[in-house]
Amino acid sequence: MANPTKIPTKQKAPAGKARRRRGISPWVPNQHGAWAMLISPAVLGLIAGLVAWVRSDGSALSLLVFLAVLVAWFFGYFAFFAFGLAVKARNPQRRARYLRPVYVYGAVSLAGIAVALLAQPQLLWWALPFAPLVIVAVGETVAGRSRSTLSGVSTTIASALLYPALVGVGSGSGAGSVGVVAWTGMLFLAAYFSGTIPFVKSMIRERNNPRYLTGSIIYHVLAVLFVLGLVLLAPVGWAAGVLMVATALLALFRAVYVPVASRGGADWNARRLGMAEVPVLLVACAGVLATLL
Known part of the structure; x- marks a missing residue:
C-alpha cells in the first residue's frame, strides 16, 4: 500500500531540455561546422609561416607574433559568436550573460593584436582586407542575418586571409610582399x-x-x-x-x-x-x- 504521507519528489527534466532552458553557452561556440573553417587556415598558415621563418632566418620575436596573431584570431571569433547571441537575446538578463564573454574574449583578442603590432608594425596593413569583411559580418549579425550567405562568405574569406597573414609573420613582410x-x-x-x-x-x-x-x-x-x-x-x-x-x-x-x-x-x-x-x-x-x- 502506498504511503499517503510521502511527499512526491520533483522529477528532473531531461538534460537536453534543461540545456535549452538555460540557453546556448556563450563561452563555447556550438557551430561545429565553423570549426574546420576556423582551425584549418590557422594551422596551415602556421606551418607555412614557420617554413617562411626558417627560410628567411627570422628572429625569435616572430615566434611570439605567431602566438599573438592566433590568440587574436581565435578569441576574436569567440567574441563574435557571443556577440551574435547577445544581439538575438530578448531577455535583458540573458543578453547581459551573453555580453560577458564578448568583453572577456574581446579584451584578450585586442591584447593579441596589440602585441603583434608592437612586434611587427607592418601587420597593420592586413587591416585593409580584414576590416571590410569584419564590418560585413558584424553588420549582418546586427541586422538579424547572422546565418546569411553573405555573412558566411565574409567570415570564410577572413579565415582564409589568415593564411598569407601568417606567412607574412614568418617572412617579416607586409601584405603586399608575401x-x-x-x-x-x-x-x-x-x-x-x-x-x-x-x-x-x-x-x-x-x-x-x-x-x-x-x-x-x-x-x-x-x-x-x-x-x-x-x-x-x-x-x-x-x-x-x-x-x-x-x-x-x-x-x-x-x-x-x-x-x-x-x-x-x-x-x-x-x-x-x-x-x-x-x-x-x-x-x-x-x-x-x-x-x-
Whole structure:
C-alpha cells in the first residue's frame, strides 16, 4: 500500500531540455561546422609561416607574433559568436550573460593584436582586407542575418586571409610582399570554404528550395574553373595543382550527389554531412601544404 504521507519528489527534466532552458553557452561556440573553417587556415598558415621563418632566418620575436596573431584570431571569433547571441537575446538578463564573454574574449583578442603590432608594425596593413569583411559580418549579425550567405562568405574569406597573414609573420613582410603562392593558397581556401556554405544550406535550411540547390551547383562548377585557372597561372607546382583541382572536383561531386541522394530518401543528417566533408577537407589541406615543397 502506498504511503499517503510521502511527499512526491520533483522529477528532473531531461538534460537536453534543461540545456535549452538555460540557453546556448556563450563561452563555447556550438557551430561545429565553423570549426574546420576556423582551425584549418590557422594551422596551415602556421606551418607555412614557420617554413617562411626558417627560410628567411627570422628572429625569435616572430615566434611570439605567431602566438599573438592566433590568440587574436581565435578569441576574436569567440567574441563574435557571443556577440551574435547577445544581439538575438530578448531577455535583458540573458543578453547581459551573453555580453560577458564578448568583453572577456574581446579584451584578450585586442591584447593579441596589440602585441603583434608592437612586434611587427607592418601587420597593420592586413587591416585593409580584414576590416571590410569584419564590418560585413558584424553588420549582418546586427541586422538579424547572422546565418546569411553573405555573412558566411565574409567570415570564410577572413579565415582564409589568415593564411598569407601568417606567412607574412614568418617572412617579416607586409601584405603586399608575401608572394603569389601564399595568395594562391588563400584564394583556394576561400573558394573551397565558401562553397561549403551553399552546399550545407541546400541540405538543411534551404532543403526544399530547388533554386538554392541550382545556385550551389553553379557555384561549384565555377569554382572548378576558378581553381583550374589558379593552378595554371600560379607557380604552385604540379602536386599542389592536382590536389587543388581534385578538391574542387570532389566538392562539385558532393554538391550534386548528396542533395540528390537525400531527396531520394538517403539519410544525410548533419553529423553524416560533417563526416563526409572530412576527406574533401584533407585533400584541400594537402593541396595547400604541397605548395610549400
